[in-house]
Amino acid sequence: MPQVTLTVNGKTHTVEVEARTLLVELLREKLRLTGTHVGCDTSQCGACVVQMNGDSVKSCTTLALQAEGATVTTIEGLAKADGTLHPMQEAFREYHALQCGFCTPGMVMSAIDLVEKHPQGLNEAEIREGLEGNLCRCTGYHNIVKAIGAAQEVMHGRSATLAPAHAAE
Amino acid sequence: MYDFAYHKPTTVADAVKILAADSDARPISGGQTLLPALKHRLNKPTSVVDLSGIAELRGIKRDGNKIVIGAMTRHADVANSAEVKAAIPMLAMLASGIGDPAVRNRGTIGGSVSNNDPAADYPSAVVALNATVVTSSRRIAADDFFQGMFTTAMEPGELLVAVEFPIPEKAGYAKMRNPASRYVMAGAFVAKTGGQVRVAINGAAACVFRQKDMEAALSANWSPAAVAGVKQAADDMNSDIHGSAEYRAHLVTVMAKRAVAAAG
Ligand SMILES: Cc1cc2nc3c(=O)[nH]c(=O)nc-3n(C[C@H](O)[C@H](O)[C@H](O)COP(=O)(O)OP(=O)(O)OC[C@H]3O[C@@H](n4cnc5c(N)ncnc54)[C@H](O)[C@@H]3O)c2cc1C
Ligand code: FES
Ligand code: FES
Numbered sequence: 001m002p003q004v005t006l007t008v009n010g011k012t013h014t015v016e017v018e019a020r021t022l023l024v025e026l027l028r029e030k031l032r033l034t035g036t037h038v039g040c041d042t043s044q045c046g047a048c049v050v051q052m053n054g055d056s057v058k059s060c061t062t063l064a065l066q067a068e069g070a071t072v073t074t075i076e077g078l079a080k081a082d083g084t085l086h087p088m089q090e091a092f093r094e095y096h097a098l099q100c101g102f103c104t105p106g107m108v109m110s111a112i113d114l115v116e117k118h119p120q121g122l123n124e125a126e127i128r129e130g131l132e133g134n135l136c137r138c139t140g141y142h143n144i145v146k147a148i149g150a151a152q153e154v155m156h157g158r159s160a161t162l163a164p165a166h167a168a169e
Numbered sequence: 170m171y172d173f174a175y176h177k178p179t180t181v182a183d184a185v186k187i188l189a190a191d192s193d194a195r196p197i198s199g200g201q202t203l204l205p206a207l208k209h210r211l212n213k214p215t216s217v218v219d220l221s222g223i224a225e226l227r228g229i230k231r232d233g234n235k236i237v238i239g240a241m242t243r244h245a246d247v248a249n250s251a252e253v254k255a256a257i258p259m260l261a262m263l264a265s266g267i268g269d270p271a272v273r274n275r276g277t278i279g280g281s282v283s284n285n286d287p288a289a290d291y292p293s294a295v296v297a298l299n300a301t302v303v304t305s306s307r308r309i310a311a312d313d314f315f316q317g318m319f320t321t322a323m324e325p326g327e328l329l330v331a332v333e334f335p336i337p338e339k340a341g342y343a344k345m346r347n348p349a350s351r352y353v354m355a356g357a358f359v360a361k362t363g364g365q366v367r368v369a370i371n372g373a374a375a376c377v378f379r380q381k382d383m384e385a386a387l388s389a390n391w392s393p394a395a396v397a398g399v400k401q402a403a404d405d406m407n408s409d410i411h412g413s414a415e416y417r418a419h420l421v422t423v424m425a426k427r428a429v430a431a432a433g
Contacts, residue, residue: 002175019175019217020207043205044350046271055245055274061204062275063197065175066219114270132351133269 006067008033009077017064024048024059026067027074035075035105039135046134049106050074056113058133075105078112087162088112091151092144095165099138107144110134115152122152170207174216179223181328185305187218188326196220196328198241198280201272226279226330229253236260236334240279245270247278257298259340259431263290263358266344268351279329282314285321285376287407288352290344292377295332296369297358298340303331318375337362339391341432343424344372347411354412355420357428359387359396366391368425373417374405383425396425 005014008031015030027033027050038060039047048060051073078086085093088108098104114122114130122130127145136144146165153159176194178184188194195214197203198221206212220226226241229250236256238247247253248265267273267281267290281291282302295302295311302309305328314322323329337360344356353372357380360367368383386395401421406414 018172020170020172022170022204041205041208043201043272046269049271056271057274058201058271061201063175063200063204063217063219065177066197066200066221068177110270130270133271 002065004064004068006070006072008072009074015064019063019065021064022060023050023052023057023062023064023067023072026064027059027072033074033076037102037105039102039106044133044135045103045106046110047103047106049109049134051109051113054113054116056110073109075108078108086112087154088115088148088151090162091147091154094162095143095147095150097139097143097147103134103136103138107131107134107136111144111148111151112155115148115155118152119156121156122148124149170204171210171213173214175219176216177219177222181223181225181305181330184218184220184223184328185326187216188328191215192325194218196283198283199243199272199276200280201268201276202280202284202286220279220328231256232333234336236336237331238278238334239331240283240329241277242279244268244273244276244278244281248273256336257334257340259342259358260294260298260334263294263342266290266346266351278332282332283321283323283329285315285319286352287318287375287377288347288350288354288372290342290353290356290371293342293356293358293369293371294334296377296379297360297367298334298337299360299362299365299367300335301333302329303333304329312379315377320376335362338364339432341428341430343427343431345420345424355417355424357383357421357424359383359425359428359432361387361391361432368396370401370421370425372407373401373421374407380421380425387429391429393426393429396422396429399425 001016037047039045043061050059193215244264244267253261340360342358345354355373356371358369366387368380371377401418403414403418406417408414
């Protein structure tokens, strides 16, 4: 069977896979990192988004073998060892940006890539445009957009702490 | 998904060799079209030939009055390329509007042009800019390349290597997107290159096509008003749950008007 070697959340793994194994199947079934979700079979929902070599990608639409040598970050790799959440996770919590939570791992991973690639800052319309590949059946997106708007200030060092949700109203 | 063998050649010559030896082998670029199709068991390749290890297929360069884009160049790279933005800003804009960020981080120009989805964005730019498609064995003019729904002039086993876009004086693109899939319902790419006007319509029919009445109107008078009076016949337009043929025919004129306005 073919083998793939990749680094996930800082740890290097060599895993035997079938050629048809998807990256999301490798993550969930072989590495037991079940934070990355599968919400569709049409590549449209974004629940499976992870970072691969610094870019957001749909892990359901990437072969495991295409991740040979890659550096992958999943939702499990964001918080610090002491449990401190990534500013984007903290913002989702503070802004009540999730209900059932199914879309959340993909939303958070897409949001981090979006913010990292726009150091000049994003307005509300740009955030909504950037979330085009992530579907949420619960929240109506509003609080997700607010959370990302607040998180970018912390991520770019323009604010030391997250603006509290009630102050943003 | 059915299983298959996986190859990752490092040269175009090796990839062509693998494809020539097995008529059921398929190239994979970004996989953003091929993998969804394989998941639905729409086809059953014996092997998949990953083109991502072939350095010569990647990259964007300016060559005189042309922009040359390698087949494996991702939509995100075209959208962010300083070279493309300076020479053909509408092409960067088109790439930035394909699908969503994660699709743009994997999907490639070679995969999109080879696939010739009627609702894809790139084919309109290839036709309107009168680009040349460079393959592993020849050079194909845009007008000869796109032959019908999901059909191109490429033979099985032939690889798309690069697309050469002549730099236009003016270019504009506008599309109406399907709000769910983001694919094109109807789009228009208008361009004036070396004084010649070309108008390519995508999304509306089975295959990208040139709207010659609009080309004549714009040759006489380059303005949104000039195309506003040109009606697209509904006969050959697509009709599906997303829109009727009449609706798409109407959109063609609206999109052409917006494209000319965008071109300035
Ligand atoms: C959710 C979603 C939304 C999308 N929205 C849009 C959109 O709005 N507009 C749009 O234009 N596209 C859209 N796409 C399609 C996307 O742009 C694809 O990336 C593109 O159509 C195919 O490129 P690829 O590199 O992924 O090709 P692949 O999926 O790897 O390949 C596609 C086909 O081309 C063949 N092929 C690939 N490379 C070559 C080559 N170099 N030579 C010969 N044959 C080759 C393959 O064998 C396969 O048959 C969307 C896709 C998804 C999943
Ligand atoms: S699971 Fe829906 S896009 Fe990947
Ligand atoms: S929180 Fe339920 S799908 Fe988004």
